[in-house]
Amino acid sequence: MIPNFQKILLPEIDNLSDINIYIANGGYEGYKRAISLSPDGVTNEVKKSGLRGRGGACFPTGLKWSFMPKGTDKPKYLAVNGDESEPGSFKDRQIFEHNPQQLIEGIMIAGYAMNIKAAYIYIRGEYHKWVDLMQKAIDEAYEKGFIGSNMAKTFGNDYSIDIYLHKGAGAYVCGEETALMSSLEGDRGYPRVKPPFPAQKGLWGMPTTVNNIETIATVPQIFRIGAENYSKIGASKHPGTLLFGVSGHINKPGVYELPTGTLLTDIIYDVCGGIPGNKKIKAVIPGGSSMPPLRGDEIDGIMMDEESLKPFGTHIGTGGIMVMDEDTDLVKLTLRIAHFYHHESCGQCTPCREGCGWLEKILKRIYNGEASSRDLDLLVSVSNNIEGNTICALGDAAAWPVRGFVTKFRSEFEKHVKQSRTFVPQNVVHGKLNTRNMLVENI
Amino acid sequence: MEIVFNAEELEKIETIKAKYPETKAALMPTLWMAQKKWGWLSPDVMRYVGDLLGLTYAHVEGVATFYTMYFKKPMGKFHLQVCTNVSCMLRNGDKIYHHVSERLNIGHMERTDDGVFSLEEVECMGACGDSPMVAVNEDFYENMSIIKVDELIDSLKKT
Ligand SMILES: Cc1cc2nc3c(=O)[nH]c(=O)nc-3n(C[C@H](O)[C@H](O)[C@H](O)COP(=O)(O)O)c2cc1C
Ligand code: SF4
Ligand code: FES
Numbered sequence: 044m045i046p047n048f049q050k051i052l053l054p055e056i057d058n059l060s061d062i063n064i065y066i067a068n069g070g071y072e073g074y075k076r077a078i079s080l081s082p083d084g085v086t087n088e089v090k091k092s093g094l095r096g097r098g099g100a101c102f103p104t105g106l107k108w109s110f111m112p113k114g115t116d117k118p119k120y121l122a123v124n125g126d127e128s129e130p131g132s133f134k135d136r137q138i139f140e141h142n143p144q145q146l147i148e149g150i151m152i153a154g155y156a157m158n159i160k161a162a163y164i165y166i167r168g169e170y171h172k173w174v175d176l177m178q179k180a181i182d183e184a185y186e187k188g189f190i191g192s193n194m195a196k197t198f199g200n201d202y203s204i205d206i207y208l209h210k211g212a213g214a215y216v217c218g219e220e221t222a223l224m225s226s227l228e229g230d231r232g233y234p235r236v237k238p239p240f241p242a243q244k245g246l247w248g249m250p251t252t253v254n255n256i257e258t259i260a261t262v263p264q265i266f267r268i269g270a271e272n273y274s275k276i277g278a279s280k281h282p283g284t285l286l287f288g289v290s291g292h293i294n295k296p297g298v299y300e301l302p303t304g305t306l307l308t309d310i311i312y313d314v315c316g317g318i319p320g321n322k323k324i325k326a327v328i329p330g331g332s333s334m335p336p337l338r339g340d341e342i343d344g345i346m347m348d349e350e351s352l353k354p355f356g357t358h359i360g361t362g363g364i365m366v367m368d369e370d371t372d373l374v375k376l377t378l379r380i381a382h383f384y385h386h387e388s389c390g391q392c393t394p395c396r397e398g399c400g401w402l403e404k405i406l407k408r409i410y411n412g413e414a415s416s417r418d419l420d421l422l423v424s425v426s427n428n429i430e431g432n433t434i435c436a437l438g439d440a441a442a443w444p445v446r447g448f449v450t451k452f453r454s455e456f457e458k459h460v461k462q463s464r465t466f467v468p469q470n471v472v473h474g475k476l477n478t479r480n481m482l483v484e485n486i
Numbered sequence: 487m488e489i490v491f492n493a494e495e496l497e498k499i500e501t502i503k504a505k506y507p508e509t510k511a512a513l514m515p516t517l518w519m520a521q522k523k524w525g526w527l528s529p530d531v532m533r534y535v536g537d538l539l540g541l542t543y544a545h546v547e548g549v550a551t552f553y554t555m556y557f558k559k560p561m562g563k564f565h566l567q568v569c570t571n572v573s574c575m576l577r578n579g580d581k582i583y584h585h586v587s588e589r590l591n592i593g594h595m596e597r598t599d600d601g602v603f604s605l606e607e608v609e610c611m612g613a614c615g616d617s618p619m620v621a622v623n624e625d626f627y628e629n630m631s632i633i634k635v636d637e638l639i640d641s642l643k644k645t
Contacts, residue, residue: 118507127612128609128610128612129610130571130572130573130609130610130614131572131573131610131614132610132612132614133612133613133614133615136612167612168518168553168555169555169608169611169612169621170612171624172624172625172626207505207506209511209514209515210514210515210518211514211553211555212514212517212518212553212554212555212556213553213554213555213556214552214553214554215609226514227506227511228508228510228511229506229508229510229511229512229513229514229541229549230510230548230549231548231549231552232552232553247507247508288614288615289615290573290576290614290615290617291572291573291576291577291614292576292577296614296615296616296617297615297616298615328572332571332572332610363614365572365573365576365614367576371576375575376572376575376576379570379571379572379575380572383571383609383610386609387609389552
């Protein structure tokens with residue numbers, strides 16, 4: 044059963060994307076309330092609300108804002124991340140289409156809190172239509188004098204911000220915050236080594252904050268309903284509503300706004316009408332393709348928030364739930380995932396560039412029935428060697444699902460292995476280091 | 487064909503430049519404009535854009551080749567993009583891709599001899615909730631099937 048709650052990102056109001064309808068429904072009241080506080084007061088409210096980033100890493104938003112240097116006369120920037128290229132994620136698109144003014148209002152509040160004069164919304168190139176819709180919304184806000192040079196006059200203070208849109212051109216890695224900055228500056232979308240973090244040295248070398256579209260679009264509601272009330276929605280350590288995108292083997296796929304902590308089984312069966320043909324569930328990816336999967340027999344009682352998923356070795360990610368029924372070929376699926384990351388690796392770091400290639404190659408061998416059972420351990424070993432050894436988290440994003448599928452569904456992979464090439468595992472009892480060294484030598 | 491933007495387009499590039507503190511950032515939007523006008527980014531187009539923005543040819547080519555959506559060779563009038571990533575694959579997106587490939591007798595990033603169609607196997611397009619999906623140029627067609635994609639190709643052929 045889904046508890047009663049109020050939708051705050053995608054409320055059921057017709058034509059909410061129209062600025063006048065947005066205003067008639069309480070739009071821009073959040074900004075007005077925010078500017079009655081000091082900039083630091085705004086950041087503190089966001090901290091109090093418990094809001095955590097919706098771009099995948101769940102980083103506390105208020106805390107991130109507080110990293111921005113104060114009292115400097117350097118220009119500061121906000122980059123709003125709408126690259127949305129993680130397979131299984133299609134939520135930010137709903138905000139561009141159905142509630143773009145709330146995103147603009149959120150940018151105004153964030154900008155006020157950090158004293159930022161220019162914000163860039165980065166939208167993936169494939170979203171041509173949504174780029175146009177968002178540009179239209181920005182133009183409307185300019186016409187009303189809500190942003191730009193007339194803004195200070197409109198709201199009776201001395202703060203104003205400009206909002207620009209930047210269209211990507213097809214590169215998953217540009218969703219990574221430092222790659223996004225490279226891309227915005229007109230370079231190849233290469234991630235940068237951190238530190239320095241964006242708040243110290245970001246766009247054009249200036250202090251920059253990067254937040255996800257959904258994160259920023261949530262902010263105005265915190266000021267409308269109050270941080271205290273917001274923090275009481277959903278799971279206490281990861282509060283609020285999330286846009287869950289449900290896809291794969293499911294009767295009613297789509298984007299659903301639900302409180303954090305909602306039972307995964309409620310989402311699958313009550314909200315989305317269960318599995319076509321009443322089939323059983325073999326696996327569920329809870330948060331976009333980089334997140335390790337859950338086994339079908341694990342999902343009972345699992346709540347969809349970051350803290351509840353952690354003990355199961357996975358994360359909420361972007362809230363992209365992908366459901367696989369009992370007949371799914373998981374070897375083929377894992378191969379497809381590995382192919383994606385191999386294709387998207389920018390090639391700067393050896394473990395990611397070569398490792399992703401190896402993962403794909405080994406999985407192809409397994410899929411074609413040409414592998415030995417030792418190759419399964421090799422997959423785990425390669426994954427372990429990518430994880431944590433790269434400039435950006437794309438390496439981890441490639442390693443996690445592969446390792447997750449191989450370890451959680453080992454028997455599926457064993458079935459694809461050539462029987463004549465099955466070896467008795469030699470190292471079933473010891474941990475990480477033993478496994479790594481021995482296997483690499485044995486190739 | 488001479489490669490030059492007209493006065494109106496040049497003016498638009500000026501407004502784009504004004505959005506950023508540095509001119510280099512105007513490169514991606516300008517490449518988008520160039521691709522729209524000339525269909526793809528030939529070396530001459532890249533050289534022209536570089537001259538326009540004061541960037542080296544090497545830099546422009548470096549950027550153009552990093553991003554998959556900038557075409558480095560001519561594509562069809564209708565560029566068909568079929569997603570075969572996980573959510574689409576679970577709903578037969580890969581079968582649709584292979585069907586289109588066989589029917590038009592072209593592979594990934596290839597174009598039919600008459601120049602009408604080109605095909606691309608794309609990664610997730612953010613339409614997983616209405617998968618499988620096919621995009622034609624800038625438009626998304628969702629909840630596709632082999633029958634529907636055949637109808638789509640038939641209707642495009644007529645235009
Ligand atoms: C490979 C990779 C791809 C990413 N793609 C996205 C993306 O498409 N959208 C997004 O908001 N964050 C993405 N992120 C996360 C960003 O780096 C960053 O953490 C996020 O935008 C911060 O926003 P938040 O604090 O509001 O979550 C990606 C990270 C990695 C490593
Ligand atoms: S981890 Fe991969 S994508 Fe990230 S910087 Fe290194 S090579 Fe590039
Ligand atoms: S997997 Fe095809 S659109 Fe997302």
